[in-house]
Amino acid sequence: MARPKAEAPDILKTVRNRPAGGTALIRPGERLRQLRHDRGLTLEEAGRMTGLAPSTLSKIENDQMSPTFDVVQKLASGFDIDITELFASNRGEVASGRRSITLANAGRLMETPVYAHRLLAVELTHKKILPFVTRIKARDLESFTSWSKHGGEEFLYVLEGKLCFHTEHYEPAILGPGDSVYIDSSMRHAAYSVSEEDAVVLWINTG
Numbered sequence: 001m002a003r004p005k006a007e008a009p010d011i012l013k014t015v016r017n018r019p020a021g022g023t024a025l026i027r028p029g030e031r032l033r034q035l036r037h038d039r040g041l042t043l044e045e046a047g048r049m050t051g052l053a054p055s056t057l058s059k060i061e062n063d064q065m066s067p068t069f070d071v072v073q074k075l076a077s078g079f080d081i082d083i084t085e086l087f088a089s090n091r092g093e094v095a096s097g098r099r100s101i102t103l104a105n106a107g108r109l110m111e112t113p114v115y116a117h118r119l120l121a122v123e124l125t126h127k128k129i130l131p132f133v134t135r136i137k138a139r140d141l142e143s144f145t146s147w148s149k150h151g152g153e154e155f156l157y158v159l160e161g162k163l164c165f166h167t168e169h170y171e172p173a174i175l176g177p178g179d180s181v182y183i184d185s186s187m188r189h190a191a192y193s194v195s196e197e198d199a200v201v202l203w204i205n206t207g
Contacts, residue, residue: 028086029060030061031086035081035086039079042054046078049079050074050075050077050079051074052075066111066112067110069112069150070149070150072086073151081125082125100123107119107133110132113143114136114137114138114144115136116137117133118133120132128206129205131203132204133200134203135200136163136198136200136201137198138190139194141190147188147189147190148189148190149186149188149189150185151185152206153183154183155203156180156201157178157180158176158177158199159200159202160177160200161177161195161200162175162176162199163192164191165190166191167187167188185206
């Protein structure tokens with residue numbers, strides 16, 4: 001019996017469409033350069049703070065490299081800021097609070113060769129979880145230069161399409177709409193689409 005296709009919720013619009021209503025895409029490289037200059041740091045000094053090579057930081061700042069989620073975590077930890085601050089055009093956009101509503105077409109884009117993330121609730125800092133909607137562009141493991149591995153835990157819920165989810169210590173799993181997976185993020189992991197279209201997922205990491 002054919003599996004019924006899950007009804008696509010409105011949240012899919014947040015990853016399919018470009019920002020609207022003045023929600024401009026802020027490049028992490030642009031923000032990184034601003035943070036580094038504000039603190040009077042050289043690339044070498046910033047490299048020691050973040051545990052990243054100065055050449056890597058230079059490539060990010062000059063849009064020659066798209067940072068992975070792991071790299072973004074190192075940047076946020078090294079500069080002692082919330083991850084969402086790397087996607088704010090200025091500090092005034094980031095404010096702590098107890099509620100956040102992210103409308104369709106809002107959020108902040110973070111694109112890599114294999115994933116296109118749209119971060120949600122970006123105006124809230126020091127969140128215990130980091131929610132984002134992700135379009136999975138990769139079609140095989142060869143698309144990844146390395147698998148993700150970082151602190152915390154994460155939850156992935158498939159909204160559209162099918163994907164193959166790989167982790168250390170476990171057999172790969174094929175997941176479709178309505179399926180989910182919860183993992184310890186310290187295990188190396190990667191996901192790629194096995195459907196004709198890009199898979200779209202709701203992804204939540206602990207902060």
